[in-house]
Amino acid sequence: QKEVEQNSGPLSVPEGAIASLNCTYSDRGSQSFFWYRQYSGKSPELIMSIYSNGDKEDGRFTAQLNKASQYVSLLIRDSQPSDSATYLCAVKRYTGNQFYFGTGTSLTVIP
């Protein structure tokens, strides 16, 4: 079982819609969760981090964490064509300092 799993997509949404990206993780001891955006040929860029159960909002982005179900999600409201990218979920365990990444979900926002 992979540490972090994401639906690879591609996910297509029309401009202005809500994009929903999901991620599950296998280690219940995971403590920190991150969403990165990666444009083609570029390096990952941190969007949001979340550590506690519930929702965390930052502008158009909302991260949701459910530790009991071992999933974390990212909602992008009012999606823009510039949001078209691959979104990587990363998880850090309580022990050790290694970060585990999913394979990413490709998002396309259609104008």
Next chain:
Amino acid sequence: DTGVSQDPRHKITKRGQNVTFRCDPISEHNRLYWYRQTLGQGPEFLTYFQNEAQLEKSRLLSDRFSAERPKGSFSTLEIQRTEQGDSAMYLCASSSSTGTLHQPQHFGDGTRLSIL
């Protein structure tokens, strides 16, 4: 904050040659990570330093790969006797161990390695 810097941005070399990449982390960050990323995959952990100490190394990492961080600042990643399968983007990331437990990583622009 000048960000994480990696050099070179691109490297093309023949199979069997040795290559070395450099990473300069964000100045106040004491943790440094190396990853490899291939098309359609997420970053794959290679190794991790806290200050000058190499604390974790992937079990999947071939002994042709070696990394150093001699003074706890910049780091180098060397690949000896390169193979076709080494073609990938090599990413460096840094983070801080101070403050909150949940410090994120910040990535450099990566070094794209192509093996001919």
